[in-house]
Amino acid sequence: MCDVNSPSVKWAKATVLCASLAICSMPGILWAGATEPEPVLRHSEVVFMYAASEEAYRAYGATFVAWGGAEKAEQVKRHHDLGIRCTGSMWCLTAGAENIHKDPKLRAACAVDIEGKPVEVPWLFDHTYEGTRSYFGCTNNPEFQRLCRERVREAMAGGADGLHVDDHLGTAGAAWWQGGGFCDYCMKGFRAYLKTHATKEQLQQAGVERIDDFDYRTLVRKYATTREAYKKVQRQVPLMDLFLQFHAEAAAEHTRQLGQLAAEVVGHPVWLSANACLPNKTHTYVVKYLTHVICEVGQNAWAGTKDIDHAIEAYELATTLGKPLAATASGQDWAFVKQNNCEDLVRFWIALAYAHGQRFMAPHPQRQWCFNDKLGTHWYAAPVEAYAPLYRFIRANAGCLDGFEAIDVKDHKPTAPANVLVTVRKNSASNQIVLHVLNRDYDAGTKSIKPLPNVDVSLDKSLISAAQPQAKLLSYDRPPQQVDLIQNAGTVRVRIPELKLWTLVVLE
Ligand SMILES: [Zn+2]
Incomplete structure (x- = not known):
């Protein structure tokens, strides 16, 4: 299956060729000859956050630009001409x-706290x-919603393949963590929500007599009248x-x-x-409404x-929710990388x-x-030669x-040395198994991952077919190697002569 003429690779090539038509690989729309809808992001996709130079795209083998950068028609065309969706x-x-x-209407459309500030x-x-x-803008306020819709029209004016919504939580972020979410529009929305989501008992316990007259702020003020006080007792407030x-x-x-507006545009x-x-x-x-998570x-x-x-929890949750995910590290992580120049650590994250x-x-x-408390927003210029290979x-x-999909190995987890992480993935169409073996022996002092000699990984025999005497080892920084599998009573063992960062063990 790792051969370049395998069906999945051919399929990927065909999709890249017709990517500029956009429609052929839309989720739920079948590409001619395919039996299943093409996922928005295949596993092997190389995703850029923002637009970059053609040189960088080629160096990395970019397939998708996920966080904007193709708002104008010429930007969309440039990406499509390069076979990149945007x-x-x-x-x-x-x-x-x-x-x-400058704008009083927008000033009145901010998320506010219990004091109205x-x-x-x-x-x-x-x-x-x-x-x-x-x-924070209040995403329940029609004036701020109008601004968001204007931004969508601008973002999609060039006919991009997708819309990315940053800070999608809007006023919800202010409500969950910053003591906000209390404007008149939020109160009106919450009243309607209670009608369909609260039980009679919940309303009674909270002392709500007539839901049509209910203003949550009145109840909250019995517990706290300032933002500071509210943040301390927030969890104790009923409802x-x-x-x-x-x-x-x-x-x-x-x-x-x-998203609906973007499609209309x-x-x-x-x-x-x-x-x-x-x-x-x-x-x-929000995940249920998305085609993918960035x-x-x-x-x-x-x-x-x-x-x-x-x-790991984030990656597994996306899998459980059934949505492909492309991640970047947090602003604090990148500030750390910039300050410490720890490229091996970034390669590990990848x-x-x-x-x-x-x-x-x-x-x-x-x-x-990059972001930290000392410098606020700043930027890291990631060296291409460090990561592109x-x-x-x-x-x-x-x-x-x-x-390939993760297989449940709860009862027969592969065994490997401490500091070695193994995931087992299977292609159910071909029955092929690929192990991802990662070296997590990172030394913060030298900022490097220490290569490990003779790493043995053992697998329960039930996971593989008897006809697999060999494995191919693939790493980004060395030529492929062929090794024999060592068969024991209930297990099969593969020995990786040297594990640098990441080796794929392809059972053949
Ligand atoms: Zn509001």
Whole structure:
């Protein structure tokens, strides 16, 4: 299956050829000759966050630009001419400090706290205009919704293949974490939500007598009258779970409507993604409306490879939710990378995502977003030669990735040395198994992954067919190797002579 003439590779090539027609690979629309709808993102996809030079695209083997950069017709054409699918992007976070400062209508459409004061976006502390801060827009307020729709029209004006919605939570983000979500429109929406989602008992316990007159702010003020006090007691306020759920559902519906508008603007179905930061629960509500997820997944860079459970959980949750995901690290992670120049760690993140069936977006050659409290927003220019070989390896071995799924190995987990991570993936059409073997022996002092000699990985015999005497070892930084499988009573063992970062073990 890893052969370039395999059906899945041919299919991928055909899709790339007709990508400029867009329609042929829309989710749910069958490509002629195919028996299943083409996924928006195949596993072997190489995704850029933002637009880049043709040179960078070629170096990486780019197939998709996920976070905007193709808002104008000439930008869309440029990408299609290169065989790359592309998106327009907009955000629902804020109208921006300058707009808020100059436009009273937008000023009145910000998310507000229990005191009626606008709620500032903490990580935009360095984005102010003549003393006005960047406040959350309220995605339940028609005026801010109007601005979001205008942004969608601009983002899709060039006829991009998809729309990416950044900060899709809008006022829900302010409600969940910043003490916001209390404007008149939010109250009206919550009242309607309670009518369909609250039980009689819940309303009685909260002391709601007549739902039509109910104003949640009156109830909240019995517990706290300032934002500061509210943040301390928020979880004790009755109906709070429903309040937060309402906000998340309302934001998800808002995103769905933006996707619908995008399709109307271009006159054909479009892909819809959002920066839905899995595995966080608040971000899961929107996933049902998306074709794929493009998001930041925290990698805890400061802990080396020790604290990666969160990232694995994100990749597995996307698989469970049935949506392909392409991740980047958090702004804090990238600030750490820029400061410490730890390229091996980034290569580990890339391998980790692909080993779990998802994708890690190509670190951008000019504009990889970094953020920390000291410097605020700044940028990392990721050296192409440091990362591109890994992505070229992924493209060259698409046949070992596409069509494979994680198999449940709960009862017969492969055994491997400590500091070696193994995932087992199977192509159910061909019955082929590929193991992804990752070396997580990262030394923060030398900023490198220490190669491990003679790494033995044992598999339960029931996972493979008896006719597989050999395995092929594929790595991005060495030629393929052929090794014999060692058969024992109940297990099969493969020995990797040297595990550098990531080896695919293709059982043949
Ligand atoms: Zn509101």
